[in-house]
Amino acid sequence: MDVAIITARAGSTSIPNKNVMEVANRSLVSYPVKAAEEAETISKSYTSTNGDKIADVARKLGSEIIWRPEELWGDGGHGDVIKHATETVDEQVEDLENVVVLLGNTTMVDSDLIDQAVELLHERPEIDSTMTVWEAADDHPIRAMKVNDEGYLTAYDEVSEDAETDRKTYDSAFYYDQGIWAFRKETVQEKSGPGTWWWMGEKCQPIVRTWTTGRDIHNHFNAQLHAFYERNREDLREFEERVVWDEYGGDD
Structure with missing residues (x-):
């Protein structure tokens, strides 16, 4: 089974109630939740949170809630949040295989991108994970x-x-673009991933995207960029596929 986990905490210090703020007439957290629900490769989605409003939005879209323990409410420790959520799901299902993690504060993901990441894990058993990145x-x-x-x-x-x-x-230098982490469930136990992303395993395959995609929201200027992306999503995704993914072998 392949699942998606959306991480979205209450108590942001950058923008109050950020994950439920409206961007292009939709709650911010609804974008990754909806993308996970629409992905053909995802059997079930979960939302890891400590916030009732976030949980209400996610639950209405079909996502099951994972309530975080209090020690995981604060800044930092995102890897521990992911590890906790992965282990929680693994206890609930019998055949968990791969996990896709999406941030709750970005609009710049969709079901096609999720499916691409999961299919890559199925097609390449030698890799541990894949993540979306942009080239500096x-x-x-x-x-x-x-x-x-x-x-x-x-x-x-x-x-x-x-x-x-x-x-x-x-x-060449690459940065995670706040889009997608997809990994085999056991990598959260190994702590061998690239740099900061210790839960991703040793063999992490990049999916290279355009610079603007995948950015999460830390201020109101970021929010306006996401609203622009949402209004022009189809054109921007077409550009992304044509110019960037083919260059790095991200799309067949």
């Missing part, structure tokens, strides 16, 4: 800076100090 350009980590003790900008690390201005000389 001007925001490449080699170009990163920090403020030193005197208040001045300086290179972030020794690699940045010796870097050229020509981006073509850098190795």
Whole structure:
């Protein structure tokens, strides 16, 4: 069985009641819940939350609620939230195989993307997981800076100090785009994933998307970008498939 887990907590410090705010005339959390419900590969969806309003929206769309323990209510510890939810589902069903995790504060996911991720896990038994990412350009980590003790900008690390201005000389760098994590259930126990994403296993296949997609909402400017995306979803998805996915082998 393949399931989707939507993570959406109450108590956001960036925007009050963020996950139930209206974006393009719909509650924000309804977007990933609806995408999971419409995905052909997903047998059941769950929403991990500590908020009654979030639970009400998710439940009305067919998602089962996983109530978080109080120690998982705060900032940080997202991996522990995912591990708790995965283990909870695994106890409830007999044949859990793969899990797709969606953030509750983004509109930029849909059923096709979920199906692509799950099908990739079925087609490639040698991989542990897949995640949606975007490729860095001007925001490449080699170009990163920090403020030193005197208040001045300086290179972030020794690699940045010796870097050229020509981006073509850098190795490609990718960032998770707040879209999809899809993984085999056992990887949440291994803590061997790439960098911060320890629950993803050692062999994580990227699905490369356009820069604007998958972004989660941290402020009202982000919310307006998501409203724009929703109003132009079909055109933007067509562009994404044509220009980006084929280049990285993400779509056949």
